[in-house]
Amino acid sequence: xxxxxxxxxxxxxxxxxxxxxxxxxxxxxxxxxxxxxxxxxxxxxxxxxxxxxxxxxxxxxxxxxxxxx
Numbered sequence: 001x002x003x004x005x006x007x008x009x010x011x012x013x014x015x016x017x018x019x020x021x022x023x024x025x026x027x028x029x030x031x032x033x034x035x036x037x038x039x040x041x042x043x044x045x046x047x048x049x050x051x052x053x054x055x056x057x058x059x060x061x062x063x064x065x066x067x068x069x
Contacts, residue, residue: 023055032063 023042026035036059039052046052 023052027055027059027062030062030066032059032066035059036063 023035023039026032026038036056039056039059043049043052043056
């Protein structure tokens with residue numbers, strides 16, 4: 001029973017880390033609008049994630065700057 005629990009926890013944490021990395025990758029590639037959309041969707045599931053919150057703020061600022069120029 002315990003090995004199954006460890007596998008499940010590992011898969012869930014890996015999925016969570018991958019989802020955060022995906023928003024970061026979009027941000028780093030300059031896809032600010034998509035990064036905002038993905039990060040906000042992930043924040044609905046975990047509103048206390050400070051990394052995603054700061055990513056949205058930075059992506060929003062860069063998106064506004066890009067759209068204005």
